[in-house]
Amino acid sequence: MSPKPQRLTTASNRFRALHKRWRHEHPCSRYGLMLIRLDQSHAVSESMGEEFNALMIQHLGVRIGHALRNEDRLEYLGDHCFGALVVLSNGEQGLVRVAAKLLSEIRQPVRIAGCVASTTASIGLSSCPADGDNLDALLGRAAVALERAQHGGGDHFELFDRSLGERLRRSWDMSARLWRAYEWSEFTVAYQPIVDATSSRICGTEALLRWQDPALGPQSPSEFVPQLEQSGLIVPIGEWMLRTASGQMRTLQHAGMAALSVAVNVSPRQFDESNLAERVRASLRETQFPPEQLQLEITENMLIRDPDTARDTINSLATMGVRVYIDDFGTGHSSISYLRKLPVAGIKIDQSFVSGLPHDESSTNITRTIIGLAQNMRLEIVAEGVETAEQARFLSDHGVQHLQGFLFSQALPLGELIELLRKPLPTY
Ligand code: C2E
Ligand code: CA
Ligand code: CA
Secondary structure, three states: OOOOHHHHHOOOHHHHHHHHHHHHHOOOOOEEEEEEEEOOHHHHHHHHOHHHHHHHHHHHHHHHHHHOOOOOEEEEEEOOEEEEEEEOOOHHHHHHHHHHHHHHHHHOOEEEOOEEEOOOEEEEEEEEOOOOOOHHHHHHHHHHHHHHHHHOOOOEEEEOOHHHHHHHHHHHHHHHHHHHHHHOOOEEEEEEEEEEOOOOEEEEEEEEEEEEEOOOEEEOHHHHHHHHHHHOOHHHHHHHHHHHHHHHHHHHHHOOOOOOEEEEEOOHHHHHHOOHHHHHHHHHHHHOOOHHHEEEEEEHHHHHHOHHHHHHHHHHHHHHOOEEEEEEEOOOOOOHHHHOOOOOOEEEEOHHHHOOOOOOHHHHHHHHHHHHHHHHOOOEEEEOOOOOHHHHHHHHHOOOOEEOOOOOOOOEOHHHHHHHHHOOOOOO
């Protein structure tokens, strides 16, 4: 049984009045409209009776109302269908989050006078201004999305904009899997060796986050790290990473292995939100790892967004003895004017430049310029993504002290890193 879009477009005058009042109270530029239709309501009323069904709709209405925020509005439109108006503070992503929450709330069984019943819902979503700027347009489009959700078998939401819906759903699924991965401790740390170009010995490592989804296998950090960043999970996971990497390197040292430095990536959100210097201090205290052996990798863009705070954070870290490196150097906003004023220890030449060495003219020119600039500013240089002996030779001939890349090793679990430390490395 699918609702007729026409019937919903000419929704009850009550909803129209509610919308008008609400827009007056909340003249926000972006909001979402949801049509929430209970899937098995007809079956419930046949098996449990009309009266039970009416009470169930009432119960679910209260539950949905509680799941929305104070500024949102809900109205029963009839025919087992609710309409909701939702303020969009962080875009359609927020609308998707609310829809997923509502589906899960509605799925919980309802108990009425000793009887238990459960149902699911289908939700159609449209948003203003993307799908229209008046109630009729938004209702019509949400109704189209609702029909699609119902055709999908129910317990499902759809956005009017199909491709946006697909993108947001994928990102939502990934986000839910990441929360579970965090709760179930599915993340691990892998260490990629950094080699001293003069001695050809491993002098440090970069700690890289790894996640093996139990059902889907290893996942790529380039895909899931941005999602961790978006959900804010990067803050606790980044802190865990810092403690784990420092703690494991400390253990290695205790076991009589070489004193390796470790580089940990810091995400924009961690850098901005979490009082980074204090957290680093606490982690070093807890793990008893020497600050001089810790490197933090940030990107150029982080320096530029809020230069004053960035300067304070980097100053505090440097005072502690922690070395800050600029990762992917040359790929972001030019930060040279800021870099001159900051106690940054070094830069990492991005693999996109290294991969063209030594034959591609523009790569060699850029790499030479970056090296000259860093030497001029007395910055240490690490080249990453070194895959061939030719690249390693070019870099070390031009004065790069530290090399990192598949030529030497991929990122390895701690046990394999320990084995590698006992073996000679490939020469170039
Ligand atoms: P990144 O910081 O630039 O890390 C270097 C990436 O290059 C790693 O990919 C590494 O495996 C890869 N790589 C190393 N050597 C070579 C090589 O010779 N050739 C090629 N083609 N690639 C090489 P990975 O581990 O997939 O990580 C991707 C990105 O994910 C990282 O880029 C970093 O931005 C992010 N990331 C990883 N771990 C963390 C973390 O703990 N925290 C944060 N904030 N970001 C992380
Ligand atoms: Ca890095
Ligand atoms: Ca990098």
